[in-house]
Amino acid sequence: MRAVRLHDVKDLRYEQIDAPGAPGPGSVLIAVEAAGICGSDLHNFSTGQWISRRPSVAGHEFCGRIAAVGQGVSDLSVGQAVVADSRCWCGECPQCRDGHRNACERLGFVGEVCDGGFAEQVILPARLVQPRPEAMDPRVAAMSEPLAVALHAINKVAPADGAAVLVVGCGTIGGLCALALSHRHNGPLLLADRNADRARMVAEVTGGQVVDLTPDAIAAANRGRPLRFAIDATGSIAALRQLLEVIGPNSVLGLVGISHGKLDLDPNQLVEREIQLVGCHAFKDELPEAIALADARGEQLLSLIDEEISLDQVPAAFERLLAGHVKGLKTIISIR
DSSP: OEEEEEEETTEEEEEEOOOOOSOOTTEEEEEEEEEEOOHHHHHHHHHOTTOOSSSEEOOSEEEEEEEEEOTTOOSOOTTOEEEEOOEEOOSOSHHHHTTOGGGOTTOEEBTTTBOOSSBSEEEEEGGGEEEOOTTSOHHHHTTHHHHHHHHHHHHHHOOOTTOOEEEEOOSHHHHHHHHHHHHHOOSOEEEEOSOHHHHHHHHHHHOOEEOOSSHHHHHHHTTTOOEEEEEEOSOOHHHHHHHHHHEEEEEEEEEOSOOOSOOOOOHHHHHHHTEEEEEOOSOSSOHHHHHHHHHHTHHHHHHTEEEEEOGGGHHHHHHHHHTTOOSSSEEEEEOO
């Protein structure tokens, strides 16, 4: 079958490999329909930070239909439309037992610790499969997983009713945070990104307001009120420094971007102004909600797609995305 595998750092290959065969007990075989390229895919390709097996079929944002079920699987059926859960958790550690599977002590991700969705077929444990509406566009369904990440970040930040929320970074996760906030939050939505065209596009889709990341601009956009809720989806140390200058006292700053570098921070800045830095990793139980929201906001999500490609175009797409040649939020791989 056709697949895209990561062999090593900066060694991503489109190739023909053996099909996975029949699923074992508790597992299902998925015929993949669509997949998304994630920023963490690009990070792993560039740095090898999470390479745990070589080679491995990449991709953790994907959807498809059940092609076969293994022994003991009773809640999924052949032909059923599904979305993959990206998290491989142990189910045994204290975090898993307490319901915090995204903080599992042995957490891994599909496409790294096991083969992922950049292929025509993949086998997954049935517990990592969520049903989706039958009529849901596969391109939209493939964005459910990053939308769950966005929902989790919003849940962690928990903006107060009517309060302004600033989203810094209008890439995939930041853009999806903005989309989710426009759907479920009734306060002003502020957007900041160095890519002005991308920020404007997200603003048009979500009704948000593009702002500069300066104290004066934030104050003007928020009618002179202190900004109390913000989400950083860039991972940029420079952006974080700026954020700490514009956010007000008694505030919450959620960090959901993958960072490159270390922040030189004066803890007194947090203590004296009572600023909470909140880490937001993957998602907990938000995937079913994300699937429902994606289905309801399908047209908006389709408008955020940067490019739709085939499997053989994936290696070139990685190079294009890393070079910054991107207009939309998400590159979707259609697998037919």
